[in-house]
Amino acid sequence: MTETLAHWAEVFIGVFNQGGQVLLSLMGGILPTLVVLLTAVNALIRLIGPEKIEGLGRAAAQPGIQWYPVRYMVLPFLAVFFLTNPMAYTMGRFLPERFKPAFYDSAVSFVHPILGIFPHANPGELFVYAGIAAGITTLGFGLGDLAVRYLLVGLVVIFIRGIVTETITRIMLARKENA
Amino acid sequence: MDGINKILVKIGRSVGGVVGTLYQAGRDSVDTTIRNVIPFMAFISFIIGLILATGVGERIANGISSTADSIIGLLLVSIVCAIPVLSPLLGPGAVIAQIVGTLVGTEIGRGNIPPQLALPALFAINPQVGCDFIPVGLALGEAEPETVEVGVPAVLFSRLITGPLSVVIAYFASFGLYSSN
Numbered sequence: 159m160t161e162t163l164a165h166w167a168e169v170f171i172g173v174f175n176q177g178g179q180v181l182l183s184l185m186g187g188i189l190p191t192l193v194v195l196l197t198a199v200n201a202l203i204r205l206i207g208p209e210k211i212e213g214l215g216r217a218a219a220q221p222g223i224q225w226y227p228v229r230y231m232v233l234p235f236l237a238v239f240f241l242t243n244p245m246a247y248t249m250g251r252f253l254p255e256r257f258k259p260a261f262y263d264s265a266v267s268f269v270h271p272i273l274g275i276f277p278h279a280n281p282g283e284l285f286v287y288a289g290i291a292a293g294i295t296t297l298g299f300g301l302g303d304l305a306v307r308y309l310l311v312g313l314v315v316i317f318i319r320g321i322v323t324e325t326i327t328r329i330m331l332a333r334k335e336n337a
Numbered sequence: 338m339d340g341i342n343k344i345l346v347k348i349g350r351s352v353g354g355v356v357g358t359l360y361q362a363g364r365d366s367v368d369t370t371i372r373n374v375i376p377f378m379a380f381i382s383f384i385i386g387l388i389l390a391t392g393v394g395e396r397i398a399n400g401i402s403s404t405a406d407s408i409i410g411l412l413l414v415s416i417v418c419a420i421p422v423l424s425p426l427l428g429p430g431a432v433i434a435q436i437v438g439t440l441v442g443t444e445i446g447r448g449n450i451p452p453q454l455a456l457p458a459l460f461a462i463n464p465q466v467g468c469d470f471i472p473v474g475l476a477l478g479e480a481e482p483e484t485v486e487v488g489v490p491a492v493l494f495s496r497l498i499t500g501p502l503s504v505v506i507a508y509f510a511s512f513g514l515y516s517s518n
Contacts, residue, residue, distance in 0.1 A: 169391065177386025184378045192374065196366030197359070204358045244470070250478020259488030262474045263495060266467030270431070270459075278366070282373035283431040285381055286463060289438030290455050293445030297452055299515050307456055311510045315460065315503040323495040330487045 187295075188288060192277055199278040208240040215252030229257065230320025231313055234265040235272075243269040243280040256331060260324035264316040271312020274305025381439050388443060401440045402449040408508050411454065411461035412501050419464035419500030421493040428469030437462045452515040457507040464500025468493060 214236065218229040237246040246269070250261045269280045273287040287308065291301050388397070404410040414437075418427055427433045441458050444450045450458070467474060471489045480488065 173386050173390040174383075175386075176390040177382045177384075180385045180389075181378060181382035184382065185375070189370065189374070189378075193366055193370055196369060197363045200362035200365050201359045204362060205355070244474065244477065247474040247477040248479075250475070250480065253478070255481055255484045258475055258478050258480045258484050259471075259491045262467070262471065262478060262488070263492045266470065266474060270434075270463060270466060281369050282377070283435060284374060285377060285435035286431050286438050287459065288442075289381065289435055289440075290442040290445065290459055292439070293442035293447075293450075294452055294455055294515065296446030297448075297515075299452060303514055304455055307510055307514060308459055311456065311460070311503075311507050314506060315499065318502065318506075319495060319499045322499050323491055326495050327487055327491040330491055334487065 188284075192281070192284075196278045196281065199276065203240055206240070211236045211240055211249070212252065215249045219253045219257070226321060227317065229253070229261065230264045230317045230324075234261070234268045234316055234320075235313065237265055238268045238272055238279050239276060242278065243283070246279075256327060257324060259327050260320045263323040264320035267316045267319050268312055271308050271315070274301070274308045377435065381435070384436060384439060385443060388440070397440070401437070402444040405441050405444070405458055405461070406450045406454070408454070408457060408504070411457050411508075412504050415461040415464050415500045415504045416497075418462065419496045421490070421497065424465035424468035424493060424496055425471075426469075427465040428467060431463075431466065434463045434466070453511050456511040456514060457504050460500075460503040460507045464496050464503065468496065 211233075214228070214233055218225060218233045233249060234246070237249040241248065243266075246265050247262055249265070250258045253261055270283065270286045272279045273284055274291070277284055277287075287305075291304060294301060294304055404414060418424060438459070441450060441462065442455075445452055445455060445458075471492050472485050475485050475488050
């Protein structure tokens with residue numbers, strides 16, 4: 159009887175010992191780099207001034223096929239980088255109504271792919287990336303390759319997402335007007 | 338004398354400005370770290386501890402690793418996460434994506450999921466990103482109520498297409514990533 163209890167007590171405290179070790183490795187591993195990097199990028203953003211990208215927002219509002227990559231790749235990237243989550247979505251105010259859902263979709267889909275290289279953009283949700291990246295670190299591989307590919311594929315995906323959502327929005331708006 | 342004074346004041350001001358900015362940036366980053374990052378680390382550590390130390394976690398982990406260890410399984414995960422009724426429920430705070438990401442990461446670390454699948458997995462666990470936040474996000478962009486009415490379903494339906502598509506793109510982009518040779 160007491161042996162079983164003692165066993166359970168060990169299992170119980172074992173969970174927290176194990177968790178504590180994980181916490182220590184996270185705080186010793188990612189955290190110091192993160193704090194320094196956040197400081198540097200935050201300072202850079204303050205020195206440049208986030209209002210500088212507003213001109214680009216106005217340019218991205220124009221119709222025409224050449225503005226698609228600006229609207230759904232460049233603008234979301236710069237908005238997420240400089241304004242971070244959730245203020246990045248305010249850049250939508252420069253766009254006409256029919257582009258707004260697509261821009262939101264595009265921008266919000268980029269708040270995680272950017273984390274591998276620029277974690278300042280969304281530090282509260284770091285573990286979408288860091289959780290999987292931790293497994294790669296355990297295996298002894300470098301993270302650079304994964305982080306760069308995540309960012310690049312992210313850019314392709316938000317571009318496609320912007321176009322698809324813009325098309326769906328246009329169809330739905332047309333239906334609504336006919337009804 | 339006046340000229341020198343002016344130059345000195347100018348230098349002093351700009352140096353002070355830069356130092357002040359850096360200091361404020363440091364304060365901001367420590368603030369974010371303590372408020373947002375460390376609490377999540379504590380929470381994630383508890384979950385990992387539970388997985389590593391108990392058999393119950395083992396079973397959940399087995400389920401995850403047998404689903405997420407192939408591209409078909411990952412596509413399945415992305416389709417489930419993109420279902421328009423489910424996606425707004427799975428979205429808030431990216432908590433689900435972060436927990437599943439951590440579980441998948443743990444399994445990659447143990448060798449149960451091949452490391453090249455890390456890239457498609459990052460997209461498979463996340464087609465629901467921001468689906469809980471569409472009306473607020475559109476309001477931040479000063480959208481009209483009519484736009485919100487159309488925009489919410491438009492984004493949700495779009496994810497059903499672009500969610501699985503992103504996994505496929507990531508799969509093809511992951512060739513040569515952490516391959517054993």
